[in-house]
Amino acid sequence: MTTTTTAPGRTRPSAPPVRRSGLPAELGPLLRRLTGDEKHAPSAHSTLDVLWVLYDRILRVSPRSADDPERDRFLLSKGHGPAAYYAVLAAKGFIPEYWLDDLAGPESRLGHHPDRMLVPGVEIGTGSLGHGLGLGVGTALGLRAQGLDQPRVYVLLGDAELDEGSNHEAMAYAGATGLGTLTAIVIDNQSASHGWPGGIASRFTVHGWSATTVDGRDHDAIETALTTSRPDRPHVVVAVVDPKE
Amino acid sequence: MRDSFIDTATALLDDDPRTAVVLADISASSFAPAARQHPDRVLNVGIREQLMVGVAGGLALTGLRPIVHSYATFAVDRAYEQLKLDLDHQGVGAVVVSVGASYDGASMGRTHMSPGDVALLDTLTDWTVHVPGHPAEVPGLLRAAARHDDRVYLRLSTEVNEVPLPGAGRLAVLRRGSVGAALVVAVGPMLRPVLEAVAGLDVTVAYTHTPRPFDVAGLRELVGPATSAGTAPAVVLVEPYLAGTSSALLGTALGGVPHRSLSLGVGRTDLRRYGEPADHARWHGLDPAGLRRSISAFLG
Numbered sequence: 025m026t027t028t029t030t031a032p033g034r035t036r037p038s039a040p041p042v043r044r045s046g047l048p049a050e051l052g053p054l055l056r057r058l059t060g061d062e063k064h065a066p067s068a069h070s071t072l073d074v075l076w077v078l079y080d081r082i083l084r085v086s087p088r089s090a091d092d093p094e095r096d097r098f099l100l101s102k103g104h105g106p107a108a109y110y111a112v113l114a115a116k117g118f119i120p121e122y123w124l125d126d127l128a129g130p131e132s133r134l135g136h137h138p139d140r141m142l143v144p145g146v147e148i149g150t151g152s153l154g155h156g157l158g159l160g161v162g163t164a165l166g167l168r169a170q171g172l173d174q175p176r177v178y179v180l181l182g183d184a185e186l187d188e189g190s191n192h193e194a195m196a197y198a199g200a201t202g203l204g205t206l207t208a209i210v211i212d213n214q215s216a217s218h219g220w221p222g223g224i225a226s227r228f229t230v231h232g233w234s235a236t237t238v239d240g241r242d243h244d245a246i247e248t249a250l251t252t253s254r255p256d257r258p259h260v261v262v263a264v265v266d267p268k269e
Numbered sequence: 270m271r272d273s274f275i276d277t278a279t280a281l282l283d284d285d286p287r288t289a290v291v292l293a294d295i296s297a298s299s300f301a302p303a304a305r306q307h308p309d310r311v312l313n314v315g316i317r318e319q320l321m322v323g324v325a326g327g328l329a330l331t332g333l334r335p336i337v338h339s340y341a342t343f344a345v346d347r348a349y350e351q352l353k354l355d356l357d358h359q360g361v362g363a364v365v366v367s368v369g370a371s372y373d374g375a376s377m378g379r380t381h382m383s384p385g386d387v388a389l390l391d392t393l394t395d396w397t398v399h400v401p402g403h404p405a406e407v408p409g410l411l412r413a414a415a416r417h418d419d420r421v422y423l424r425l426s427t428e429v430n431e432v433p434l435p436g437a438g439r440l441a442v443l444r445r446g447s448v449g450a451a452l453v454v455a456v457g458p459m460l461r462p463v464l465e466a467v468a469g470l471d472v473t474v475a476y477t478h479t480p481r482p483f484d485v486a487g488l489r490e491l492v493g494p495a496t497s498a499g500t501a502p503a504v505v506l507v508e509p510y511l512a513g514t515s516s517a518l519l520g521t522a523l524g525g526v527p528h529r530s531l532s533l534g535v536g537r538t539d540l541r542r543y544g545e546p547a548d549h550a551r552w553h554g555l556d557p558a559g560l561r562r563s564i565s566a567f568l569g
Contacts, residue, residue, distance in 0.1 A: 163330055193319055
């Protein structure tokens with residue numbers, strides 16, 4: 025088992041570094057169109073930095089290739105609070121920006137949980153926690169069975185979402201079978217009611233995953249972590265952000 | 270039926286590169302030869318039924334046609350939310366093939382029974398339900414299901430009718446009573462005890478192995494209009510799962526036609542008893558003698 029993570033038990037950097045946001049200026053206004061919130065900075069959204077790095081630097085998918093079998097798949101398992109997801113999809117041209125103005129309205133395609141049948145670029149409809157990783161395992165297996173070796177499958181989860189036992193079914197099986205095209209990203213804002221003694225990464229590495237734990241606001245670190253997977257095993261990136269208020 | 274399913278699914282894996290089988294240990298040894306031939310399309314996830322259905326949803330999202338298989342209580346009851354969200358809500362389908370649903374596994378007790386499986390699927394969207402009454406009905410149903418992408422439930426049983434009726438996707442008349450005689454509809458393996466139960470009674474007996482979508486047009490035709498004398502037609506529905514599962518559907522189908530109906534099936538009570546399937550059939554009044562008592566009392 026290989027891990028480039030910090031020692032087991034360590035779930036966040038010891039001292040949050042002072043950093044300059046790598047987020048583009050246009051994301052702030054897009055988020056405000058969704059939330060109407062003038063007070064909170066984009067950093068209030070725990071997933072925003074990871075989502076931006078994924079769509080800006082990692083994922084081989086664009087509005088034009090959104091139905092291409094060879095595209096990378098991004099599955100948002102943590103369907104709660106999808107404002108950051110919608111803002112990134114709009115910034116990358118998957119959906120028109122004006123859709124952001126009517127979040128969860130009666131005629132809106134954008135709800136508080138995303139629906140793949142309503143939103144271009146959304147691979148799975150989620151909201152009930154604990155479904156994305158199983159669907160991601162199936163997606164990776166389906167691609168492999170069809171000889172599609174290039175696409176990777178990325179699944180974004182939350183640390184509290186890991187409470188759902190269904191995730192542990194998927195973690196154990198993906199590890200045991202060496203599903204090397206699968207990457208899980210766990211946004212760790214320390215919101216699991218009973219915590220994860222021993223750390224989140226160790227939950228995965230014990231099943232044979234490789235793991236990297238990073239500062240969830242550091243774009244270069246996130247990018248590096250997402251690109252250090254190995255072909256013979258699934259990979260997890262634990263992205264630590266400030267605790268949920 | 271289980272052997273017929275395994276043989277047909279194995280052949281489908283050879284014939285159609287879209288076919289994939291997802292297992293949670295149940296029947297894994299029977300699929301071992303197929304798994305050696307098609308390691309990427311025969312997937313045993315271990316005893317993880319939530320993952321079994323989630324994986325099926327993921328496979329379907331990539332364009333494959335997953336066949337999911339386990340005991341009904343694990344594939345449907347336990348993984349109900351995965352059926353709802355990982356298939357229905359994603360807009361994809363699978364073929365779910367169960368064994369042991371009602372009381373085939375009587376000796377294993379309540380934990381291995383699922384008389385409510387079809388009722389649970391009735392809460393979901395657009396599931397076709399096949400309840401074959403004979404092993405020879407299974408290959409055609411499975412092959413047809415493998416050709417499209419809709420949601421299909423194939424409910425296999427160890428109870429078997431005398432002869433296969435593969436064309437009975439719509440109501441097939443086995444015995445015709447006199448004009449105005451009561452209609453008795455038997456679903457799947459209930460045909461055999463029903464035919465024995467109604468020996469000598471003036472009733473029409475019809476059979477189907479596909480209760481969803483129910484053959485509404487055929488039912489209306491067989492029931493016919495109320496007679497001029499004002500006698501309401503009588504309909505008896507005998508199903509091998511929870512009693513009354515189809516009664517609302519029957520009421521809707523016959524909306525506007527005055528009728529009397531009786532819905533027979535498995536009772537709701539946890540009997541907390543083991544024994545053989547025949548014992549449970551008797552306790553639920555689904556053996557020939559019990560059916561005759563209920564039907565005779567209803568017809569008066």
